[in-house]
Amino acid sequence: DGGITQSPKYLFRKEGQNVTLSCEQNLNHDAMYWYRQDPGQGLRLIYYSQIVNDFQKGDIAEGYSVSREKKESFPLTVTSAQKNPTAFYLCASSITRPGELFFGEGSRLTVL
Amino acid sequence: AQSVTQPDIHITVSEGASLELRCNYSYGATPYLFWYVQSPGQGLQLLLKYFSGDTLVQGIKGFEAEFKRSQSSFNLRKPSVHWSDAAEYFCAVGANQAGTALIFGKGTTLSVSS
Numbered sequence A: 001d002g003g004i005t006q007s008p009k010y011l012f013r014k015e016g017q018n019v020t021l022s023c024e025q026n027l028n029h030d031a032m033y034w035y036r037q038d039p040g041q042g043l044r045l046i047y048y049s050q051i052v053n054d055f056q057k058g059d060i061a062e063g064y065s066v067s068r069e070k071k072e073s074f075p076l077t078v079t080s081a082q083k084n085p086t087a088f089y090l091c092a093s094s095i096t097r098p099g100e101l102f103f104g105e106g107s108r109l110t111v112l
Numbered sequence B: 001a002q003s004v005t006q007p008d009i010h011i012t013v014s015e016g017a018s019l020e021l022r023c024n025y026s027y028g029a030t031p032y033l034f035w036y037v038q039s040p041g042q043g044l045q046l047l048l049k050y051f052s053g054d055t056l057v058q059g060i061k062g063f064e065a066e067f068k069r070s071q072s073s074f075n076l077r078k079p080s081v082h083w084s085d086a087a088e089y090f091c092a093v094g095a096n097q098a099g100t101a102l103i104f105g106k107g108t109t110l111s112v113s114s
Helices: none
Strands: A004-007 A010-013 A019-025 A031-038 A042-051 A054-057 A064-066 A076-078 A087-094 A107-111 B003-005 B010-014 B019-021 B024-026 B031-038 B044-050 B056-058 B064-068 B073-078 B087-095 B108-113
Touching (some): A010 A019, A019 A087, A042 A064, B003 B087, B010 B019, B019 B108
Antiparallel strands (some): A019 A076, A031 A087, A042 A054, A087 A107
16 A cells, blocks of 8 residues: 555654654655655655755744755754754645645654 | 643543534644644554644544634644544644744543443
């Protein structure tokens, strides 16, 4: 079945450590996105990528990094510079023209 | 500034009663509008979308929404709510333009009472 796979579903990290969240899609979509979700805050855009080897910062990119070496993959690294990383992270993809986003099941990161 | 406002943080509706969730947007270009639903700990599922044409759009699970350009609104409705509709609902806006992403509202949590 086509879809978006995020892993891990739950992740615990100590302060000062970097952590990478995986996002893989087999929908053959060009565009991929990372959103952060906090209670009562909705979804806020971290990074997005319209094509391979290209990506743009969203509204809250500080403390995060991404890469897009393959069309299918868009990993997100939460660095130690992110001051409040505990959150639910959602990956999505779409055709290049903004339209319907297909979401993964999310990854919940907790910093201890 | 581009934004989406969902005025109601939490709504409780009796099972079988009608539902309306409000959404207002501020967007410079012609908007594409969406409603998504999220169950706890899960990703988001698209309920319906508006790109152009008929301003009343039908979606999955018996939901519909009406685009009103003059009011910058895109309210979600359902004639009769089922207990399984309890979830969080997000309104989103985007543009038919490469290099943009969807902007989401803060969400409305729907509770259904028996």
